[in-house]
Amino acid sequence: MKILFLDQSGNLGGAELCLMDIAKPYREDCLVGLFAEGEFKKLLEDEQIPVKVLNQQPIEIRKESGVVQGIGQIGQLLPLIQQVTQTAKAYDLIYANTQKALVIGAISSLLSRRPLVYHLHDILSVDHFSRTNRWIAVTLANRCASWIIANSESSRTAFIEAGGKAERVSVVYNGFDVEKYQASRRSSSEIRQALGIEQKFVVGHFSRLSPWKGQHILIEALAHCPDPVMALLVGDALFGEQDYVEQLHQQVHALGLGDRVKFLGFQSDVISLMAACDLVAHTSTAPEPFGRVIVEAMLCGTPVVATAAGGAIELVQPNQTGWLTPPGDVQALAAVVNQCHHSPETAQTIAHAAQEQSRQRFNLEEVSRQIHEILLRVGSR
Ligand code: UPG
Structure with missing residues (x-):
C-alpha cells in the first residue's frame, strides 16, 4: 500500500518520533510530506524513508488561534493544498499526523479522492487548544x-467529548523498538563521569522546554531535596518558548540551585542518558496525551515518577511500575524523589517490573501490526 504521510513539523517532537517508527515498514512505497525544514527531515533521510518538504512558507496558525486569525490565514495554505492534492494522486491513502496536517490532508483527501487516516497525538481539551481549533479538528x-x-x-x-465520532476511533499506543533500549547504551558511569555527576542522585527530565511540560515543578521540588539530589534537564524549546527558558534559569538562580541543575539542550541519544539517571521525572501540568518519556524510562530500567493525568495514568501503575503525583504538586514530587534516594533497592525492584511489562505492552512490532490492519481496512474500502 502506498501511503502519503503528512506532518507539519520540521522539529523532533514526540509525534514525529512516533511517525518515524510507523513509516519505517512502508519506506519502499511511501512519502513523508513535511510542511517545514528541520531535523525531522534529516532523521527520516538517515532512516532511508522518502521525505519531501512540501511547503516553503512557515504556517502561522497556532494552537490558540481564534476564528478570525484562522480564516485570515487560509489563503496562505492554498499552494500547499494544491501541492498535497497533486502528490496524493500517486498514493492510496493520506495519513495526517498533526493538526495542521489534518487541515491540509482533509481538503486534499476530498480533492484527490484518497481516504484519510488521522493520528491524534493531542488531548483536544481547553488545556491545550482554543475552542476554534478544537472545533476545526473534530469537524474535519x-x-x-x-x-x-x-x-x-x-x-x-x-x-469524543469534543464531539468526535466514537465509532471511528481506535487507541494505539506508541510503539518502541524495545531491543534498542537494551543494546545501544553507552556505559552509565562513563556518562556520569563526563558530566561530573558521579556522586549525585540524578533526576532526569526529558522533554521540550515548554510551560505545560512543567520543568519548573521539578526545579521547585529540588529545593525540598538534600544536596546530592540534582536534575538533568534534557530538551530544548521547540516552538519559541524562549521566555520560559529564561524563567527557568532565573528560578534556578533564585533558589540557589546553580550547581544542582544542568541544562543539556536537545540530545539525540536519550537512551544512554536515561539509563544513567537514578530517576526520571515527568511533570506535565496539563494532561499528557500519551507520554513517550515515561515508557522510554521504563524500557531503560530507570524508575519513573509521572503526573497523574491523561495518558500517564494508563502507563503507570502506582507503586508497582512507578509513581504518580498530582499535577503541579511540588511536595508530593519531592517526597517520591526523596523516597527513591533513600530506598534505591525498592526503586530498582519497581523499575524492573516496569521494564518487563513495558517490553510487552509497547512493542513496536505489535503496534505496527495494529496500524497496518487499520490501514488495510481503510485502504480497501
Ligand atoms: N526527546 C529527545 N531529545 C531530547 C528531549 C526529548 O529525543 O532532548 C524525545 C523523548 O525521548 C521523547 C520525545 O522527544 O521520545 C518527546 O515525547 P513526548 O513528550 O511524549 O512528546 P510531545 O512532543 O509532547 O508529543 C505528543 C504528545 C505526547 C505523546 C506524543 C506521541 O504531547 O503526549 O507521547 O505526541 O504520541
Missing part, C-alpha cells in the same frame, strides 16, 4: 477521516 475528522488513531484512551475520550 468527523467529515473527512475514514479512521482516527488516538495515542491513548485519554486522547480518545477528549476527542
